[in-house]
Structure formats: C-alpha cells, structure tokens
Amino acid sequence: MIPAKIQSALWSRPRSRVEWGFCLVLLAMMGAGAAWLASHSGAEDWGALRDWFATIEGDTSLKLRTADFVRGGLMLSAISWIAIGAILWLTRHWWLFSRSQDHRGKTRPDRQFLLGLALILILAAAIRLPRLNLSLYNDEVDVFRTAIAGSFDGKVLDDPTNPAPAGFREVTWMETVWGNRIGNNHVLHSILARAGYDAWRKVSGAPPGTVREWPLRFPVLLGGLLSIALIALIARQIASAGLPNHHLGSRLGLISAFLLSIHPWHVRYSTEARGYGLVFGFAALAFFFLLLAMERRRWRYWLAFGASQALCLWACLGSLHLIVGLNLVTGLTLIWPARHP
Structure with a gap:
C-alpha cells in the first residue's frame, strides 16, 4: 500500500479549471521531455550536450557547428522540462491549491510621482544617448562578428601578397539564435540587435559588414531605462507598505530611480552592446511581478514573474545566479510567511 501522503503528492483531483490547466501543462512538459529523450538517446546527442556545456564553460577548441548547439540545447531543455515539471508536480499542494487573497499596498502612482519619474527617465536617456555611437570594443566586436553581422576572410587580409579580395561571410539567423562558439553570445540581445542592424542596413543601403553602433546598443538602452522606471515602482511599493504616508514612499521611489539613472556602472552596462542592460530590465521586472504576486495572489502575476525570469536568462545565462x-x-x-498584525 502506498502511504496516503505519497499518494496525495502523486495524484489528487484538481478542484477548478485553473488547477486542471496547470496539471495538464505540467504533465505535457514532462511527457514532451521524456519523449524527446527517448527518441534522441544516441551517443551523438549526449555528446552534443557534453560539448555544449564545455563550450559554455570557455572551451573554444571544440569548433562546434550550429547544429551541435541546437542538438545540445534541445537535450538540455528536455532534461530541464522533466526536472522542473516533476518538482512543480510534487510540490503543487503548496502553491497551486492556495486560496488566500491579500491586497496590501494596492495603491496607484499619483500624478506627481509619474511626472517626476518621466523627468528622471529623460535625464537618464540624455546621459546615455551620446554613448550609443562609441566604437565597439572587446566582447562587442566578437559578438558583432560571430552572431550579428559576420566577418571577412582573415587569411586573405593577413597576406598582403594575395591579390584576391577578402570575402565577407554573413552570419545566418540560425547562428544568431543558436550559435555560441566562443561562449559569450547573449542570445536575446543578439536577436534584437541583429533585427535593428538589418533594418538600419536596409534603410541606409549600407553593404554587409558596415559597422554602425547605435542599432546594436539601442535594445540595451531600453532595458536600462525600464530598470530605472521599475526600481522607482518597486521602492515606492515596498516603502509605502511600511509608511503611514504613501507620499513618502513615492519620494523614496524617485530618489532610488534618480540614483540609478546617474550610477556610472548602470550608465556603462545600459549602453554596451551586450545583454547586461536587458538583464537589468528583466530582473527588475521579475522582482516587480513577484511583489504583485505575493500581495495579490493572482496567477497572472506569477506567470509574469516566471516569464520575466525566462527573458532574463535568455538575455544572459550569467543571470542564473x-x-x-x-x-x-x-x-x-x-x-515561512511573515506575520502581520
């Protein structure tokens, strides 16, 4: 006989459409992951996964093809779906069947707060916009060559006696989305930067390989500005929950946003053609939705919390920590929830 607690953890009848929906999604996740592993259990697939991890850890000697990154990434996704689905399934009684509602701190920003935040965002943009056309350097150059635009034939360029013209090889979209040969492709940024860069080339008529910095950095600027706006809302929300006067919370939120808008490291990473500025924005968005989910106990906020984390990881795997x-x-x-009087 299976003990009652174990039997309940393995299966208990859902009590609403929402619970049925989540249970079906979890079962589909685990089933899809298991089906993929069952149909791709050869040595080549597991070897691709092993090489994928080695490349991410910095081994550039493997010279993997884009197809190898696709194969290894899908294997990792299948394993992750099974593991995450199993954990959520076994713990669903703790998070799925909760019915408590809490609406503490549900206040709307006032007009003065929104006006102050708008002025701070204008200041932040004014500080950052002149940096968008600075020359690319270091990792920005590597990603531009390997994940966004492409590169010339280095052998021809290095041989002054070779009369042949240097050929330019454009990066394919498959390489932009999946490729990570040198372990530093921040995929979401590369996708957004390439979309902007290709649009600029189409409008300007520039030949392949032309360097134009601002289309590569503009998505990161938006991520940085988003984080400034959200830090104001987060600080206001937290402060207002513990202060008798919500105007004090608004002031603290604006002070937080102002300090972030002029912070030198934030200025740098929100104008660098890498994924860090997007991490600023999506990490702040995840924390913002977490506050709403904890206070209002609505599924839409929990789902937004999870989606923000997924975007954060897509922007940079280093945000896993x-x-x-x-x-x-x-x-x-x-x-262990906090006790409120």
Missing part, C-alpha cells in the same frame, strides 16, 4: 537566489528567497518566504 540572480534567478536562483531570487527563487530561494521566494520559496523561503512562502514556506
């Missing part, structure tokens, strides 16, 4: 820490704190908060 932040995501793990954020979820650990969230889990501890749900297990």
Whole structure:
C-alpha cells in the first residue's frame, strides 16, 4: 500500500479549471521531455550536450557547428522540462491549491510621482544617448562578428601578397539564435540587435559588414531605462507598505530611480552592446511581478514573474545566479510567511 501522503503528492483531483490547466501543462512538459529523450538517446546527442556545456564553460577548441548547439540545447531543455515539471508536480499542494487573497499596498502612482519619474527617465536617456555611437570594443566586436553581422576572410587580409579580395561571410539567423562558439553570445540581445542592424542596413543601403553602433546598443538602452522606471515602482511599493504616508514612499521611489539613472556602472552596462542592460530590465521586472504576486495572489502575476525570469536568462545565462537566489528567497518566504498584525 502506498502511504496516503505519497499518494496525495502523486495524484489528487484538481478542484477548478485553473488547477486542471496547470496539471495538464505540467504533465505535457514532462511527457514532451521524456519523449524527446527517448527518441534522441544516441551517443551523438549526449555528446552534443557534453560539448555544449564545455563550450559554455570557455572551451573554444571544440569548433562546434550550429547544429551541435541546437542538438545540445534541445537535450538540455528536455532534461530541464522533466526536472522542473516533476518538482512543480510534487510540490503543487503548496502553491497551486492556495486560496488566500491579500491586497496590501494596492495603491496607484499619483500624478506627481509619474511626472517626476518621466523627468528622471529623460535625464537618464540624455546621459546615455551620446554613448550609443562609441566604437565597439572587446566582447562587442566578437559578438558583432560571430552572431550579428559576420566577418571577412582573415587569411586573405593577413597576406598582403594575395591579390584576391577578402570575402565577407554573413552570419545566418540560425547562428544568431543558436550559435555560441566562443561562449559569450547573449542570445536575446543578439536577436534584437541583429533585427535593428538589418533594418538600419536596409534603410541606409549600407553593404554587409558596415559597422554602425547605435542599432546594436539601442535594445540595451531600453532595458536600462525600464530598470530605472521599475526600481522607482518597486521602492515606492515596498516603502509605502511600511509608511503611514504613501507620499513618502513615492519620494523614496524617485530618489532610488534618480540614483540609478546617474550610477556610472548602470550608465556603462545600459549602453554596451551586450545583454547586461536587458538583464537589468528583466530582473527588475521579475522582482516587480513577484511583489504583485505575493500581495495579490493572482496567477497572472506569477506567470509574469516566471516569464520575466525566462527573458532574463535568455538575455544572459550569467543571470542564473540572480534567478536562483531570487527563487530561494521566494520559496523561503512562502514556506515561512511573515506575520502581520
């Protein structure tokens, strides 16, 4: 006989359409992952996954093809779907069947707060816009050559006696989305930057390989500005929950946004053609939706919280440390909630 607690964890009848929907999604995740592993269990697929990890860790000697990155990435996705689906399934009684509602701190920003935030965003943009056309350097150049535009034939360029013209090889979209030969392709940024760069080339008529910096950095600028706006809302929300006067919370939110708008490191990384500025924006968005989810207990906020984390990881895999820490704190908060008078 299976103990009642184990039997309940493995299966208990959902009590609403929402619960049925989530259970079906989890079962579909685990089923799809298992089906993929069952149909791709050869040595070549597992070898691609092993080489994928080695490349991410900095091994540039493997010279993987784009198809190898696709194969290894899909294997990792299948394993992740099974593991995450199983964890969520076994713990669903803690998070799926909760019916408590809490609407603390549900206040709308006032007009003065929004006006002040708009002025701070204008200041932040004015500081950052002149930096968008600075020359590319270091990793920006590597990603421009390997994931966005392409590169010339280096052998021809290095041989002054060779009369043949240097050929330019454009990067394919498959390489932009999946390729990571030198382990530093921030995929979401590369996709957005390439879309902007290709649009600029089409409008300007520039030949392949022409360097134009601002289309590569503009998506990152938007991510940085988003983080400034969200830090104001987050600080206001947190401060207002513990202050008798919500205007004090608004002031603290504006002060936080102003300090972030002029912070030198934020200025740098929100104008660098890499994924870090997008991480600023999506990490702040994840925390913002987490606050709403914890206060209002609505599924749409929890789903937005998860989607923001996915975008954060897509922008830069290095944000995994932040995501793990954020979820650990969230889990501890749900297990041991604070007591409110």
